[in-house]
Amino acid sequence: MKKILITGCLGQIGSELTMRLRKDYGVDNVIATDIRHVDGPVCDEGLFEILDVMDKEKNARSR
Numbered sequence: 001m002k003k004i005l006i007t008g009c010l011g012q013i014g015s016e017l018t019m020r021l022r023k024d025y026g027v028d029n030v031i032a033t034d035i036r037h038v039d040g041p042v043c044d045e046g047l048f049e050i051l052d053v054m055d056k057e058k059n060a061r062s063r
């Protein structure tokens with residue numbers, strides 16, 4: 001299946017969404033991202049990467 005990318009995963013919506021989508025689609029199919037890391041299940045119990053949606057140059061280099 002295709003992977004699901006969540007931005008702002010540590011926000012009010014993102015944190016609920018991340019845990020629910022991991023449950024429904026599997027931990028390996030959901031990539032949670034945010035500009036910061038916080039110790040806890042959202043960052044530590046699945047795929048997590050630091051990603052700044054405003055950093056156009058870095059995101060273009062990562063393609």
Ligand SMILES: NC(=O)c1ccc[n+]([C@@H]2O[C@H](COP(=O)([O-])OP(=O)(O)OC[C@H]3O[C@@H](n4cnc5c(N)ncnc54)[C@H](O)[C@@H]3O)[C@@H](O)[C@H]2O)c1
Pocket residue numbers: 007008009010011012013014033034035036051052053054
């Ligand atoms: N009334 C309701 O039922 C209800 C429900 C959900 C949310 N809300 C409110 O809506 C607002 C929005 O909620 P939300 O969860 O979308 O936002 P949020 O402010 O809770 O979280 C945003 C997340 O995005 C991250 N972020 C900020 N800049 C970023 C960047 N440049 N790149 C990547 N990530 C970045 C932050 O670190 C944060 O973790 C909040 O104020 C929330 O309280 C209300």
